[in-house]
Amino acid sequence: MRAYVGVTDHEWFSLLRTIPELDEVNFWQPGGNQVFRALKPKELFLFKLKYPINKIVGGGFFASSNILPVSLAWDSFGIKNGANSVLEMRKIIGKLKTKKENFPSDYDIGCILLEQPFFLPENEWIPVPSDWSPSIQQGKGYDLSVDPGLSLWKRLHVSTLLASISQEKEIPLGVQEEQARYGEPTTIMPRLGQGSFRILVTEAYERRCAVTNERTLPALDAAHIKPYIDSGLHVVSNGILLRRDLHALFDKGYVTITPSLKFEVSHRIKEEFENGRDYYRLQGTEIRLPINPVDQPSQEYIKWHNDFRYLD
Template identity: 45%
Template sequence: MKLFIGVTDNDWFRFLRARNAEEMNFWRPKSTAGFSAIVPGELFLFKTRYPENRIVGGAFFVRHTTLPLDLAWSTFGDANGVDSLEDFRDKISSIRGDNDHNPTIGCTILTQPFYLNDNAFLMPPNDWAPNIVMGKSYDATIGEGLRLYQLILLEISSSDKVLLYSGQRIADNGNRRYGDAQTVRPRLGQGGFRVSVLDEYERRCAITGEKTLPVLQAAHIKPYSKEGPHAVSNGLLLRSDLHTLFDRGYMTVTNDLRVKVSRRIREEFSNGRDYYALDDQKLKILPEKIADRPDPGFLEWHHKNCFLG
């Protein structure tokens, strides 16, 4: 297992700590091709810049992607570490040194964070070089990586904040001093759900194949308000009008992944020709991983509880 120490500014960290944010976008001002330093479920720690130069908290890595600035804001809002879209745009512009109104930026999605108190900040690893600008990964099972991992777990457990994932304790809060370095399955928040569905569906509408990014939306099959999880298997990437019809029951997807359009569109609106053309069509786009494809249980729930028939 590895951990990554990312360099950030103090304002970003304190802004999110004050709001006790449950997920965040650790953004970069320019689009970056990828992030392979750690894998989903590994620790991503926050280190402030000099002169403070301390480990101040961390979270669990979900994924890295790129998004237009306005979409990053609509997806994460103040979990980007600023108050408003205008402040976000000004901050990005000042760092980039250009006037691009809506640049594509790098987005590292993190979840289930912990925030250290000021008197609990930790020194960075002994071999940390002052010229590191972005961050550095460490093996969490040996050397400085293991030492830091153990200090983090000790700090969390001593403050009575025990992290739970899939029923398993990472820190055992007194039963043992240190936990074993391990990867966990990160629990997605709303923003992480949206980005994960977007990327797993190749940024294309599942029904039509539409790829105009501003009109694509991540739909829950079973609504979160009805205890549907933020999981890709409970999601569909849909064009905005199809998302509306799906949520309101005028459209559903069957267990064999075919679109079903309700007769109520015609009855209530004397229209719907374009939508009826989609009836009985197989979904055009599906996630590559079987586990991320629409779960039959959620599809059945939608058919029984939402679809208008």
């Protein structure tokens, strides 16, 4: 297992640590031309505050890295971007970008999506590893099975346990403890938050509506096949990218996906609204699927939508 120690802005950290029951954060980078590839999903991303503090103060579990428009990052994560408003976020990014662009433009930024973030109490902040250089601008990766990464793991493990006790609640690290007190760390997949679910579904469908192929990003929504409120999970196989009007109809049961992965429109639209010609034209359309089979709609969730939501 690897970890990445990322140089972290103090204001970003200070705001996010005050949010109760935080399930995800977007660790964004102002440059929008390079995808973060230092970690695999479920590995640790640690927050290291800038000089003069120079301490590791928390972290989260890596889910995905994407290049996204600022607007989509804000719509998906809101204050979990570490800013109080989209205007504030744009101002911060604008100051950090090396290439100055017109302020109103919806420029791209690098987004590192982290699940189950945790923040250590100040008396448990961890010194940087022994090989850390002051010249590091963004961060550095470590193998947690050998030093200096192993020493970092030991310190982090102990500090996190102490933080858990002091807060009288379990910090959901997603780290499975070995029989040996400081065994080689292993992980379980952290739960996705709503924002990460939206981004991962959007990317899995290549930013196109699964029914119409529409590519206008503000007009697209990541829909749950089985809603979260009905015990559906934030997993890509429980999602589908739809045009917003189709998403609304899907949630209300006026349209569905068949087990053969075709779009089906209920007769109830015509009966109730004496309209729907544009939607009936889509009847029988084959759903455009993600390339990765793991991300394709689950038959279990499709059956649930057919049985419990669709207005047949």
